[in-house]
Amino acid sequence: MSPELYIAAAGVILAAVVIILLFKAVWRVAEPNEALIISGLGARRRGEGGVDSLGFKIVTGKGTAVLPGFQAARRLRLDTRAANLQVSCVTQQGIPVHIRGVVIYKVGDDLSSIANAARRFLDQQDFMTSAIHELFTGHLRSIIGNLTIEDLILNRERLTSETRASAADEMSKLGLIVDSLQIQEIDDETGYIVNLGKPHAAKVAATARIAQAQRDQEATEAEQVAVANMAAARRDARIKEAAYQAEIDQAQATSRQAGPLSEATARQEVVVQETKAAELEAKLAEQRLQSQVRKPADAKAYETVTLSQAERDARIAQAEAEAKETELRAAAQASQIKLAAAAEAESVRLRGEAAGAATKIAGEAESEATRLRGMAEADAARAKGLAQAEAIKARAEALASNQEAVVAQQLAERWPEIVEAGAKAFGNVDHMVVLNGAQGVEEMLAKALTLGGAGLGLARALLNGGSPNGAEPEIIHKTTESRE
Amino acid sequence: MVGKQGRVTGKIGPGLVGEVMIPIRGGVEAFYAHPSVPDEEFGIGSIVIVVEYFPPRTVYVARALV
Secondary structure (H helix, E strand, O other): OOHHHHHHHHHHHHHHHHHHHHHHHHEEEOOOOEEEEEEEOOOOOOOOOOOOOOOOEEEEOOEEEOOEOOEEEEEEEOOOEEEEEEEEEEOOOOOEEEEEEEEEEEEOOOHHHHHHHHHHHOOOOOHHHHHHHHHHHHHHHHHHHOOOHHHHHHOHHHHHHHHHHHHHHHHHHHOEEEEEEEEEEEEEOOOHHHHHHHHHHHHHHHHHHHHHHHHHHHHHHHHHHHHHHHHHHHHHHHHHHHHHHHHHHHHHHHHHHHHHHHHHHHHHHHHHHHHHHHHHHHHHHHHHHHHHHHHHHHHHHHHHHHHHHHHHHHHHHHHHHHHHHHHHHHHHHHHHHHHHHHHHHHHHHHHHHHHHHHHHHHHHHHHHHHHHHHHHHHHHHHHHHHHHHHHHHHHHHHHHHOHHHHHHHHHHHHHHHHHHHHHHHHHOOOOOOOOOHHHHHHHHHHHHHHHHHHHHHHHHHHHHHOOOOOHHHHHHHHHHHHHO | OOOOEEEEEEOEOOOOOEEEEEEEOOEEEEEEEEEOOOOOOEOOOOEEEEEEEEOOOEEEEEEOOO
16 A cells, blocks of 8 residues: 555545535525525526516525625524413403413415515514514404404404404515414403303203202102112012911911820810710610610509509599489488478477577576575675674774784784795805705704894884884775775 | 415405415415405305415405316
């Protein structure tokens, strides 16, 4: 390898690098979102009008060579730009609102727009936004002034139309086109927008409440129906359950009672059989009684009845015969007695007459006799009375002379009564025990009599002392009584 | 530009600034539109044809005979 070759290769590379650098310094490319504005040598080109030309060259979407020193190339961005707007204004109805919006714009793609924009904004592209802001503030105020709030909110067509009508010419002058104008926010101090929505909101709320109430009602009704159905189902279930339970209980009771029942049935059978046996025994006994007692009794009764009937018949016949006989006999006797009575009556009459006469005679005789006897008796009684009176007179004289003797006589007359009174002292004694036998009795009786004797003495003393003359009239009285 | 057809996106009529979307330069751009015949109206969605072009962005349109 020779050094020359190295030098040549290095020279080629250097030359290539130089060429690339040179080319890069000269060649400029316009990207899709920008336009190259080239002014200077050779840029003045004849326009379509011939006389006036653009005065500079506009390159879009391709590359071009720019001669350094002779030409100047500037880039105009064609991007979309946005400008925020804040406007306080009034609507068509005079309602004050505070609007916040955004306008989206760009440089127009045609050469005229690019030329206009390039002439105005090429060196102050950042100023473009503030200029647009100022511009659109005024336009927006006039746009809002032509619209109502309802249009502002609802009618986009109207808004864009007003925007075009208002801003089209001025934007054309600036070489800009408005892609969009958006109202971002409307501050409504009077509450117009809020009130605007209220009727509808209230209506919707009312509808919602009505619907809710209706649904609620339906739901409640459905729930109640469901509850009622549940209750009914539960009731049915319980009824069926109870019925089944009753059947179960019945079956259980039946099975439980089956043993005792069969036992009872068996016992019943036994009792029935026993009853039959007892009945048979009773029948047997009855038959036995029939044959042993009743039949003989019947026979005897029959015999007795028959005999007594025969006897009765015999007696009746006998009685009848006797009656007949008696009757006949009585008739005979009656006739006989009748005859006898007639004869006796006659004899009695005759005898009575005879007796009457006899009695009359006897009565007369007896009355005479009685009269005579009475007279005799009267004489005798008179004589006897006279004699007694004489005797009493004599005794009175004697009493007056010797009273003691009279009293003794009277006591002697009354002695049995005195002894009786002494014995009465022992009459009230139920049991008397005498210890010394018969001698004791005699002593006791003697004492009682002695007491009676003492009483007698006392009585005599009383007679003597108390009424010595009283005894006489009493005795006289007694004598008169006895005389009568 | 003249002779191109476009679609109305903003109502065109007397006293209004309408808008037409016209395909151009490989894209679609919006142009301010006015009726070529006075008192003619074009609603949104109508197809129109460009009769006159005034740079930078104004066209006069007529009803397209589709």
